[in-house]
Amino acid sequence: MSERSFQFVQDLWDDAQADLLSPVDRLVYRSNLLGADGRITNTGGGNTSSKIMERDPVTGDAVETLWVKGSGGDLRTSTRENFASLYESKVLALKQVYEAIEPRGPETDAEDQMAAMYAHCAFNLNPRAASIDTPLHAFVPKKFIDHMHPNAVIAVAASRNADQLTREIYGDDILHTPWRRPGLELGLKLREIHRERPDAKGVLLGQHGLINWADDDKECYHLTLDIIEKAAWYIEARDRGERTFGGAKYESLDAERRAAVFAQILPWLRGQVSQNKRLVAAVQDDDQILRFISSHDAPRLSALGASCPDHFLRTKIKPLYVAWDPQTQDAAALKASLAAGLAQYRRDYSAYYQACKRPDSPAMRDPNPTVILIPGLGMIAWGKDKSEARVTAEFYNCAVEVMRGAEAIDEYVALPAQEAFDIEYWLMEEAKLRRMPPEKELARQVIAVVGAGSGIGREVAYRLASEGAHIVAIDRDAQAARATSEAIVAQVGMGVGVAGSGISGCGPAIGLGADITDRASIRAALDTAILAYGGVDSVVVTAGIVAAPDASGHIPDEMWARTFAVNVTGSYLVADEMRRIWDAQDLSGGSLVLMTSVNGVVAKRGSFAYDASKAAANHLVRELAMELAPRIRVNGVAPATVVQGSAMFPRDRVIASLIKYGVGYSEEEADETLRDRLAQFYADRTLLKEPITAADQAEAVFLLLSRRLAKTTGQILSIDGGLHEAFLR
Structure with missing residues (x-):
């Protein structure tokens, strides 16, 4: 690593790493280092360039090319694909094209016409759109150029006496030019400045930022750091703490x-x-x-x-x-x-x-x-x-x-x-x-999934996140909820930007613990979601339990109460707590989806507490649809038995079910083999003969939350493979 020492920026240059890279990859390397420090430039801001000799793909001649960060890229995360490559000679020739346009100047569309010409300068058919800052790099005759937006330097450039301050801080090394909109005219102005002052190392752009150059890329990188460091030292020596902003007028709440x-x-x-x-x-x-x-x-x-x-x-x-x-x-x-x-x-x-x-x-x-x-x-x-x-x-x-x-x-x-x-x-x-690409179907939506720690709830969370939704994964097992949210972040990424100190730093998903039977616990989780995203649009409740009878076939009273508390009352509590959020937001298009069961309409021996609770949940869907209309749609998804991936089917319950239905098995078989056998048994009872999966339920939930079924409310959508006992009658 470099031995240079800075207080207000960080020197990350490593010769051992840089010396292994090609000229273009060294540009990417330099750019990533500069973009990694928010004190040097902001997310998506700034651009870097290198002038590199390449072989023309048609003539084979050596030509000078300009590699510059393309439009819309971010220096911190940029790869080779984020850089435009142009024939330097063709970009310079745009001066004649520009001078032929009448009228020219900031109040005309001349700059826009010139920007459309950059595509004609592309080297080797590079499809990356060139930045509007391309002329700033092309018209200064130096091999390596950094254009950054450092806070400390912009503070100087945004001061009333910026020109005087620039001379005081930098002497003759760095010059100042008043505000001018980025584009070809500013590029020509920089060329003029360089011709008049060839020993200058860069320019403070009024109100805007910094541009500096060198004929060695490492030297250019360290020059950028030096310029920022000097401005930061100058400011810190004069900062008056709270008095810089006139002192505190209001006392903050705790x-x-x-x-x-x-x-x-x-x-x-x-x-x-x-x-x-x-x-x-x-x-x-x-x-x-x-x-x-x-x-x-x-x-x-x-x-x-x-x-x-x-x-x-x-x-x-x-x-x-x-x-x-x-x-x-x-x-x-x-x-x-x-x-x-x-x-x-x-x-x-x-x-x-x-x-x-x-x-x-x-x-x-x-x-x-x-x-x-x-x-x-x-x-x-x-x-x-x-x-x-x-x-x-x-x-x-x-x-x-x-x-x-x-x-x-x-x-x-x-x-x-x-x-x-x-x-x-x-x-x-x-x-x-x-x-920019079109937004995904659930973009801008914040959706809470209660029961997201495993099984159907986890699959629902993944499916909705893939459509652009922000997911609030809630589960009684807070660790499992966090695991779901972390998997979503790994799947879709955190997005651009670095959450600074004090900024609610969650990305597309958060994981929270809550007990669906405890109103205060639900409210606390939803309040956390509000602090993370500003509100909540829709809710999916997949949490549920099965009341297993004891050895005599009897369901204890406390288990009966617990089954209804989770499978029915819990959904009501979630809906009731969400109602205050929906009412406050006053936005149409929200949805509530409850996971019920085809067992809610099929009477059978051995699970009447669960079946009765799901029948009640089906009717709760209809009651809530009446209560929350017209702003919120309420629907249910009724799966047949989902074995694969379900937390409700540990090994002992799978074996008990196989014994109950007379399905042969071996104690030596793995858990997944036993689950597959039970899932196929249930599938064979349906018309389609296919096991019902958590992904099947997640797809149904997605349809109900999207605008595809925007006129559907108060309905129960059965996803059961064709279980004829559950047919509407």
Whole structure:
């Protein structure tokens, strides 16, 4: 490892590893190192490049190629496939094409026309779309270039006297240029700066970030770290702690009270900001964010909005700041302040759009805030999924750090509204949004699966997660629930972004323990789900037990009561606790699915406690459908006996069933062999002769939760392979 020492960034360069890599793989390596540190650049932000000699696939001639991080990639996770490769000479030739366009300039579509030309410069048919920052790398005649968004450097670039500060911190090594929208014009400006000052090592881009260069990739990497380190030292030497933000104006609630208030307001708030499309929340309430939100200067600074374009593309031009005193006002007062604040925010955003829009601007997007700041409580960030919400929170943390740094050394200055609008509604950004893949069928949904620790519940959780749902896996066995959620995260990934300190860091699933027969336990689990995602849309209850008779064939009273408590009352308690969330959110499209059984309509000896409880559960479905309409649909899935993967069939019960039905077996046979034999016995009693599996039930649950059966409620869907005894009659 390198022996260089830094305090505010981390030097991760390893010669032994880098020297084994090809030129392109060294670019990937350098990029991953830079992207791994949030103090260097934010998720999805920044780009790197290398100019590499390659063989032209047609002529065989040696040609100079520009390899640069492509559009939409993330440096931390990028692979070779995330980099565009272009003929350097063809990109440089775009200057003549650009100069032929009239009129040129920031208020024309000339930059958009040029961006469409990058595809004609692709080397070796590389399909990766080139970034709008490509000219910044192409027009500076250096082999290696880093363009980062470090908080400390942006703080300097977003200060009122940025030019003077740049000279004071860096001397002649690093220059400053005022704000200019990324694109070919900025690339040409950088070329001009380099020609005039060839000894300069980089440029601070006003309001935006840092670009620096070298003819050695390791040198370029360490130069990036040096520039950030110097800015950070300069800021820290002048930071005044709490006084940098004017000192504390509000006293924060303790952690327990914050959680209680969040649980009380979040479902309602989620409903308010999800009027166009459902959003998912990420909550942050650590000391660092509360220091800003609860300060005297937070209203003034938050109203100025973000500086770096990467920030406000996620956070919008500004957050919603709610003036609420946590020590003298209650949650009802907070809700009233939020309602008034949301209404005003929408009016302000509409006015901002109308004042700044251009003839070809895309239609106005969702006017609701993506960041909400509440003194003494914390920050709520919103996104289409948990990953996007975490990234939004991450970006606003970056914006706060930029404001802290700028206020410590000078005075923070945000981008003018028109410049911010031209980035937010840039046609290039609109094209990037349109290139994104379509959302999955259960995207934006938060679904609780009660009984997710094993069997049908676990399979349901997996199936719904594969369709884009956020899963709250709940089980009496908390460890089993966590195992299910961890398997989902391993299956679908955490998404982009790194959850910082204090940000609700769960990904697409969480695992929680709860006893379905205990209302307080259910409420606690659902409150945790609210803190994780902002609310809950649908619930599936698969938890259940079978009451086995004793040796005399009698079912003890306590076992009868326990069977009904789990199989019937538990489902009612879950529905009743969910009702307060559904009512608060006031969003249509939610569902409740109860796992009943075909035994609910088939009378037989030996399991009448279970069968009677499932008959009651079937009717509970109908009663709840009446109670929760029209907002919530309620249906049941009635499986025949599912043996494979079910926690209800340990080895001793399997053997007892085989004996009961006269099916031959051997004590030496493995558990799975015995289960398969019993499953086939049950299958042979059906019309289709196929064993019923947990996956079959999960598919039925998915259909009922999706919009495919959107007009179905109060129904029991039997998944039994054709058990004629259970036919409707």
